[in-house]
Amino acid sequence: MKALQITDNPKEKIKINEIPIPNASENEVLVRLTAAALNRRDQWIREDKYPNIKPYTTLGSDGCGIVEQVGSEADKDWIGKKVIINPNIGWGSNPKVQSPHYQILGMPTNGTFAEYVVVKTDRIHLKPEHLTDEQASALPLGGLTAYRAVFNYGEISEGDNVLISGVGGGVATLALQFALVAKANVYITSGDNDKIQQAIQIGAIAGANYKESNWNKDLLEKSKGFHLVIDSAGGKGFSDFIRMMKPAGRIIFYGATQGLPTTLDLYRAFYYQIKIQGSTMGNDQEFVDMVRLVDTNKILPIIDNVKPFSDIINAFDEIKSGKQFGKIVIKF
Amino acid sequence: MKALQITDNPKEKIKINEIPIPNASENEVLVRLTAAALNRRDQWIREDKYPNIKPYTTLGSDGCGIVEQVGSEADKDWIGKKVIINPNIGWGSNPKVQSPHYQILGMPTNGTFAEYVVVKTDRIHLKPEHLTDEQASALPLGGLTAYRAVFNYGEISEGDNVLISGVGGGVATLALQFALVAKANVYITSGDNDKIQQAIQIGAIAGANYKESNWNKDLLEKSKGFHLVIDSAGGKGFSDFIRMMKPAGRIIFYGATQGLPTTLDLYRAFYYQIKIQGSTMGNDQEFVDMVRLVDTNKILPIIDNVKPFSDIINAFDEIKSGKQFGKIVIKF
Numbered sequence: 001m002k003a004l005q006i007t008d009n010p011k012e013k014i015k016i017n018e019i020p021i022p023n024a025s026e027n028e029v030l031v032r033l034t035a036a037a038l039n040r041r042d043q044w045i046r047e048d049k050y051p052n053i054k055p056y057t058t059l060g061s062d063g064c065g066i067v068e069q070v071g072s073e074a075d076k077d078w079i080g081k082k083v084i085i086n087p088n089i090g091w092g093s094n095p096k097v098q099s100p101h102y103q104i105l106g107m108p109t110n111g112t113f114a115e116y117v118v119v120k121t122d123r124i125h126l127k128p129e130h131l132t133d134e135q136a137s138a139l140p141l142g143g144l145t146a147y148r149a150v151f152n153y154g155e156i157s158e159g160d161n162v163l164i165s166g167v168g169g170g171v172a173t174l175a176l177q178f179a180l181v182a183k184a185n186v187y188i189t190s191g192d193n194d195k196i197q198q199a200i201q202i203g204a205i206a207g208a209n210y211k212e213s214n215w216n217k218d219l220l221e222k223s224k225g226f227h228l229v230i231d232s233a234g235g236k237g238f239s240d241f242i243r244m245m246k247p248a249g250r251i252i253f254y255g256a257t258q259g260l261p262t263t264l265d266l267y268r269a270f271y272y273q274i275k276i277q278g279s280t281m282g283n284d285q286e287f288v289d290m291v292r293l294v295d296t297n298k299i300l301p302i303i304d305n306v307k308p309f310s311d312i313i314n315a316f317d318e319i320k321s322g323k324q325f326g327k328i329v330i331k332f
Numbered sequence: 333m334k335a336l337q338i339t340d341n342p343k344e345k346i347k348i349n350e351i352p353i354p355n356a357s358e359n360e361v362l363v364r365l366t367a368a369a370l371n372r373r374d375q376w377i378r379e380d381k382y383p384n385i386k387p388y389t390t391l392g393s394d395g396c397g398i399v400e401q402v403g404s405e406a407d408k409d410w411i412g413k414k415v416i417i418n419p420n421i422g423w424g425s426n427p428k429v430q431s432p433h434y435q436i437l438g439m440p441t442n443g444t445f446a447e448y449v450v451v452k453t454d455r456i457h458l459k460p461e462h463l464t465d466e467q468a469s470a471l472p473l474g475g476l477t478a479y480r481a482v483f484n485y486g487e488i489s490e491g492d493n494v495l496i497s498g499v500g501g502g503v504a505t506l507a508l509q510f511a512l513v514a515k516a517n518v519y520i521t522s523g524d525n526d527k528i529q530q531a532i533q534i535g536a537i538a539g540a541n542y543k544e545s546n547w548n549k550d551l552l553e554k555s556k557g558f559h560l561v562i563d564s565a566g567g568k569g570f571s572d573f574i575r576m577m578k579p580a581g582r583i584i585f586y587g588a589t590q591g592l593p594t595t596l597d598l599y600r601a602f603y604y605q606i607k608i609q610g611s612t613m614g615n616d617q618e619f620v621d622m623v624r625l626v627d628t629n630k631i632l633p634i635i636d637n638v639k640p641f642s643d644i645i646n647a648f649d650e651i652k653s654g655k656q657f658g659k660i661v662i663k664f
Binding site: 094096097098234238247248253254255256260261262263264265266267269270271272273274275276277278279280 | 426428429430566570579580585586587588592593594595596597598599601602603604605606607608609610611612
């Protein structure tokens with residue numbers, strides 16, 4: 001089968017290789033992929049910006065496909081079922097935080113950028129019927145991360161003013177969709193005015209371009225303050241959030257692509273009882289809850305474009321450029 | 333009666349004045365104070381480092397006394413009872429955060445540094461029997477702040493490794509006592525080695541002097557990491573806490589006496605799902621719960637020294653020096 005792998009060749013860091021189709025062992029299933037989606041993580045691994053990279057691992061955390069083989073007789077009813085894959089491996093018993101053995105599918109275990117993938121049976125879930133395979137493949141990693149940030153740590157309530165930074169990214173765009181389902185008033189930021197307009201078409205109230213100096217004042221005036229911020233940028237703008245929060249506001253961050261903040265107004269933060277909460281991925285129960293939320297509310301993950309598997313290296317380049325709005329999906 | 337008031341004289345910012353004994357109106361009680369305790373807030377008001385200072389207000393947030401008069405017939409059973417006073421005024425209906433009308437007893441309403449004080453009947457609670465009047469007066473503001481930080485936001489559990497910075501301060505010392513009752517492993521910091529020894533005598537496992545360069549490495553080695561930090565210093569040390577946290581750790585801060593941090597390791601904080609939570613005071617239910625905790629566990633608030641009311645200006649000077657371990661109490 002064909003598989004997109006990380007190599008040990010510095011000039012050609014990722015490459016489609018021909019490798020054997022794996023077999024499902026006990027408590028495992030073999031899934032023939034119909035669609036897979038990219039995450040920034042995949043490109044970071046390509047750029048060597050990720051710990052513990054193991055050459056000749058098949059990348060890819062997000063996938064949808066059909067179960068073709070089971071390793072245990074007890075799992076035989078799964079054969080022929082259309083499934084999505086929970087990319088968590090070894091979260092562990094503490095719902096609050098992943099265990100030291102935690103991994104994400106696609107490094108160091110073989111992932112979804114291949115014609116077939118083997119995963120534990122407890123990682124697969126029936127694809128929600130309202131989704132195409134491409135839409136379903138766009139859901140797992142981004143949906144899980146957004147769900148934990150918005151619902152668990154974010155404690156979102158109807159009528160909350162919510163600010164989601166960097167809309168267009170997979171997690172941010174799903175967070176926008178989840179916040180709308182929760183009947184929040186959603187505001188967004190982007191460095192790209194077209195993305196701001198796209199988010200407004202989806203249901204955001206207003207947005208601001210964080211490259212403009214007044215972005216924070218502008219959003220503060222429009223919103224009268226935020227109950228919840230969902231951020232993955234960090235950097236200088238992170239300090240600005242403190243000023244923009246309502247009392248008992250929550251700032252949830254799942255990344256820091258713009259680096260670290262240079263200050264933090266602890267005075268305002270303690271007086272107004274503001275929570276600043278780090279978040280990454282989500283536990284297995286949250287995965288189940290996220291899929292149910294998407295199913296119940298018929299949420300359609302937003303896809304920027306779909307490419308054939310043969311074109312996957314271009315998909316990586318697009319992820320790097322950051323121009324996409326929603327997910328880039330690979331069709332098999 | 334005699335009352336310690338803030339003046340409008342820049343040379344003599346606080347002064348004992350002779351003023352009339354107030355009367356209890358409807359839903360109010362007149363309490364004859366037997367003991368009152370100082371908080372840093374009182375000295376900050378003296379130094380003009382507090383918003384909305386109203387001259388000729390009687391200072392003082394913490395007090396214990398005897399109800400001598402009630403403004404409503406329904407409250408007559410309170411007469412003669414020994415009570416402590418909840419210093420919250422107008423917290424409001426949201427348990428998560430104080431309302432915009434929130435005040436603390438002793439500015440801008442008249443407080444406990446007087447022979448008598450009038451408060452709403454719902455602010456008084458029976459003094460726990462195991463406490464002397466001096467010990468009871470040491471409890472309200474510090475106990476409430478410590479309770480919310482340790483139990484509500486801190487989510488303390490038996491066996492947690494807890495770091496309390498700046499031990500000796502009223503809130504920090506009560507937080508130490510509360511954390512011990514919760515069966516946590518408590519570590520402390522101070523700028524004073526004598527205070528570290530005093531905290532160890534009370535039950536802390538170990539401490540470090542934050543004026544020494546290795547304080548953080550030292551505590552990290554001894555503890556193997558913290559589940560919970562309770563801080564009111566902020567400053568450079570605040571950034572160090574991030575490195576010292578266990579996964580899913582909580583950093584709760586109720587002040588920033590050392591100023592603002594200059595960076596914050598968001599990368600570690602999001603990967604390990606760390607919470608950084610601002611906290612101030614606590615709601616009225618937490619006050620009730622705090623008094624019950626003290627009563628049930630026969631906690632004795634730590635008193636540095638007791639002074640007669642005539643010596644209260646020296647008590648302010650002592651608070652400023654920061655040399656005390658536990659509360660400075662005024663006896664009437």
